[in-house]
Amino acid sequence: MANVFNGQKTFLSFFLHPIEHTFYKIIAVSQNDEMDWKHYAFSIIIFSFLSCFIMGLILYLQASIMGMKPLDPNLIFNTIVSFVTNTNWQAYSPEKDIHQYFQVISIGVQQFFSPAVGICVLIALIRGFTRKNSTKLGNFWVDLVRVLLYVIIPLSIISALIFGFLGVPQDWAKEVTISSLETGKTQNYLVGPIASWTAIEILGSNGGGIFGTNMAHPFQNPNALTHFLGLFLILLLPTSLCYTFGKMVNDTRQGWAIFAAMLIIFVPLTSLTINQENNKISSLSSLPLETHNTSMEGKETRHGIIGSLLWASATTATSNGSIAADHSSFAPINNFLTMFLMQMSETIFGGVGSGLYGMLIFVLITVFIAGLMVGRTPEYLGKKISAYEMKMVSLALLMPLFLILSGAWILLHFLNIKELSVNQGAQVFSEFMYNLTSASNNNGSAMSGITMSNSTSNLILGFLMLMGRFWIIIPVLALAGSLAQKNTVPISTGTLPTHTPLFIFVLIGILLIIGVLTFIPSLALGPIAEHLGLAGAH
Amino acid sequence: MHYHIRLFLSLTQISLVMLILFTIICGVFYPGFVTIVLKTFAPSKAEGSFVENDGKIIGSSLIGQHFSDPKYFWGRPPQNNEKPYDFKEAQASHLSPKNSKLKDLIQKNIDHLMSFESDKNKKIPLDLVTSSGSDLDPHISPQSAFFQVDRIASTRHLAKDKVEKLVNDHIEHKIWGFLGEKHVNVLALNLALDTLKS
Numbered sequence: 001m002a003n004v005f006n007g008q009k010t011f012l013s014f015f016l017h018p019i020e021h022t023f024y025k026i027i028a029v030s031q032n033d034e035m036d037w038k039h040y041a042f043s044i045i046i047f048s049f050l051s052c053f054i055m056g057l058i059l060y061l062q063a064s065i066m067g068m069k070p071l072d073p074n075l076i077f078n079t080i081v082s083f084v085t086n087t088n089w090q091a092y093s094p095e096k097d098i099h100q101y102f103q104v105i106s107i108g109v110q111q112f113f114s115p116a117v118g119i120c121v122l123i124a125l126i127r128g129f130t131r132k133n134s135t136k137l138g139n140f141w142v143d144l145v146r147v148l149l150y151v152i153i154p155l156s157i158i159s160a161l162i163f164g165f166l167g168v169p170q171d172w173a174k175e176v177t178i179s180s181l182e183t184g185k186t187q188n189y190l191v192g193p194i195a196s197w198t199a200i201e202i203l204g205s206n207g208g209g210i211f212g213t214n215m216a217h218p219f220q221n222p223n224a225l226t227h228f229l230g231l232f233l234i235l236l237l238p239t240s241l242c243y244t245f246g247k248m249v250n251d252t253r254q255g256w257a258i259f260a261a262m263l264i265i266f267v268p269l270t271s272l273t274i275n276q277e278n279n280k281i282s283s284l285s286s287l288p289l290e291t292h293n294t295s296m297e298g299k300e301t302r303h304g305i306i307g308s309l310l311w312a313s314a315t316t317a318t319s320n321g322s323i324a325a326d327h328s329s330f331a332p333i334n335n336f337l338t339m340f341l342m343q344m345s346e347t348i349f350g351g352v353g354s355g356l357y358g359m360l361i362f363v364l365i366t367v368f369i370a371g372l373m374v375g376r377t378p379e380y381l382g383k384k385i386s387a388y389e390m391k392m393v394s395l396a397l398l399m400p401l402f403l404i405l406s407g408a409w410i411l412l413h414f415l416n417i418k419e420l421s422v423n424q425g426a427q428v429f430s431e432f433m434y435n436l437t438s439a440s441n442n443n444g445s446a447m448s449g450i451t452m453s454n455s456t457s458n459l460i461l462g463f464l465m466l467m468g469r470f471w472i473i474i475p476v477l478a479l480a481g482s483l484a485q486k487n488t489v490p491i492s493t494g495t496l497p498t499h500t501p502l503f504i505f506v507l508i509g510i511l512l513i514i515g516v517l518t519f520i521p522s523l524a525l526g527p528i529a530e531h532l533g534l535a536g537a538h
Numbered sequence: 539m540h541y542h543i544r545l546f547l548s549l550t551q552i553s554l555v556m557l558i559l560f561t562i563i564c565g566v567f568y569p570g571f572v573t574i575v576l577k578t579f580a581p582s583k584a585e586g587s588f589v590e591n592d593g594k595i596i597g598s599s600l601i602g603q604h605f606s607d608p609k610y611f612w613g614r615p616p617q618n619n620e621k622p623y624d625f626k627e628a629q630a631s632h633l634s635p636k637n638s639k640l641k642d643l644i645q646k647n648i649d650h651l652m653s654f655e656s657d658k659n660k661k662i663p664l665d666l667v668t669s670s671g672s673d674l675d676p677h678i679s680p681q682s683a684f685f686q687v688d689r690i691a692s693t694r695h696l697a698k699d700k701v702e703k704l705v706n707d708h709i710e711h712k713i714w715g716f717l718g719e720k721h722v723n724v725l726a727l728n729l730a731l732d733t734l735k736s
Contacts, residue, residue, distance in 0.1 A: 025557060042549065043553075046546070046549045047549075050553045050557060076573060108569070114563040156721065157568065157571070168570075168583075171573065176595075178596060181728055181732075185603075187603060187623060189601065193572070213672040217628075224712070227717075288661055289661060290663050291664045293664075300677075301678055306719075308671070326630035329632065422639070427637070448630070479577075530634070534636045
């Protein structure tokens with residue numbers, strides 16, 4: 001991937017190179033015409049705004065073309081923002097509200113663009129680290145075309161074909177009615193471009209299903225092999241970008257260090273979730289059951305407990321947000337763990353591109369704090385970190401935290417959340433907080449016990465998603481611009497090495513402290529209270 | 539200011555062209571290409587793995603069906619009882635482990651299953667009394683299938699070991715020994731059951 005962004009040859013070049021250059025001709029952009037950070041950010045904003053506009057237009061018009069019920073304007077706003085910001089929160093019902101073809105040309109296309117934009121921002125940030133005394137960060141259009149042509153489109157074609165050969169249906173959209181084996185009953189089936197949809201949904205950390213039940217649906221995820229391939233694809237781009245980062249800064253150890261920090265948080269939490277799901281529930285011990293808990297509620301037989309929870313951790317750690325089991329029916333402590341993975345601002349793997357630039361923000365904070373502790377000037381990859389950079393870092397860092405908590409405060413004024421949920425007690429608050437966290441961090445998974453698709457929540461969640469994406473992208477680009485202008489400082493004995501185990505553990509510490517301390521009060525009121533209530537019921 | 543307006547206009551133009559171009563590539567060519575390739579090389583999978591019986595399509599091996607007749611194996615209990623296993627109505631229960639409604643539902647499913655059993659001390663596998671994530675789960679665990687053997691053997695007047703052997707033949711094992719869980723396809727099992735002679 002590093003070669004792609006540096007404009008060097010790759011094994012796909014021989015036939016994609018002419019296509020790439022045709023594109024530049026059509027959009028009248030020269031490859032050498034580089035942008036400064038403001039120009040780059042401006043391009044992203046205009047591009048995203050127009051994406052929203054066109055998508056909104058398609059969603060608005062499709063109702064009259066297909067003779068379907070028109071969508072509420074707030075629902076359209078929520079949906080377009082959700083897919084342009086790579087959140088893929090679904091307030092609409094994919095089976096009922098939008099025709100499959102219109103989903104493919106509006107939502108489906110944004111599933112390509114939104115991860116591509118994420119990667120572009122990351123690449124611009126990395127250029128900030130590598131360039132010296134320059135104001136330029138590359139050309140957004142060139143980066144976008146390259147990411148799409150060389151990385152995202154080829155990978156999604158390959159994975160869509162593999163999904164198809166493993167059993168995921170792929171057909172022209174249609175409804176099939178059959179009468180079932182037990183006589184007298186009819187059953188309606190919806191088939192359509194499911195394999196091609198699923199591939200880009202999973203690969204681009206998107207996560208909006210073509211069916212409401214998403215990756216739990218047997219058409220989207222029919223067997224253990226597709227489940228495993230899905231898990232692999234969820235982690236593929238976010239993890240390989242760590243290596244790309246190392247390669248581009250000419251020091252792969254830096255990439256491995258970041259990858260190690262992610263893994264050290266991810267693996268124990270995942271194992272813990274699987275372990276916790278098997279806990280006995282004492283109120284069920286009188287029933288004639290083989291296992292005295294509700295661990296199979298909301299899970300598919302073919303995936304079982306382990307498969308479902310592996311998916312749950314992977315989907316919340318990366319900002320994918322597709323679900324392979326019902327998150328509302330998980331053991332409460334697992335709601336805590338999955339929420340926790342999202343609350344670390346989606347940096348443990350995170351979204352495609354956005355995960356790593358989020359992580360680099362935390363790395364800069366760590367460098368700053370560690371540098372102050374030992375009395376050295378904070379520097380990372382030879383760049384001095386000064387007041388301006390720290391301001392940008394803090395803006396990007398505090399935004400998701402601020403959004404979740406203030407969003408909760410505003411929404412609680414408008415909604416009586418108790419009436420919206422099928423559950424009671426602390427669980428309702430868990431569901432509420434989970435969904436806000438998911439929207440603000442652009443994850444998109446839901447605890448669907450609570451129905452948050454009324455007009456007010458659609459509007460406010462839409463704003464949270466919008467701010468959660470662009471309020472981070474702009475400071476990150478400003479940061480990149482200011483870093484690129486600096487000269488590098490030669491490494492001396494006074495430099496704090498950023499690839500050692502010591503640094504990795506300090507980084508993990510910072511991540512946990514910021515994640516844990518900000519949200520402990522709300523987590524204590526939600527999933528922790530529910531867990532203790534369940535454990536203490538006997 | 540003049541410069542900014544020009545910049546805005548040129549960026550808008552580029553954005554529009556990019557959006558149109560890639561909408562055609564990603565929204566039309568990509569799904570179309572994948573559809574054509576898969577329909578050519580794996581037609582039955584691409585169409586939805588439909589299953590025929592006597593020349594008539596009776597379902598898909600990927601999607602569960604509702605069985606309520608005691609002579610058939612039953613699948614996971616559906617959420618929606620009016621339109622069970624329906625694509626547009628299917629959703630998970632969203633009930634939390636602590637919710638008393640969930641306990642009541644499980645109790646109801648247990649009572650229904652037990653009313654067909656003569657041995658009241660049997661233990662029920664959990665997946666047979668809880669609903670699935672998609673509400674369309676085509677599978678049950680092998681234990682759940684074995685649990686129902688007594689009922690089916692007595693309703694159909696079949697030898698118990700014959701039905702047990704049928705279940706055994708239909709168990710799909712973990713892939714490569716570790717991926718997924720052991721399961722039985724309810725529709726395939728019931729189709730085979732109909733051909734079984736006493």
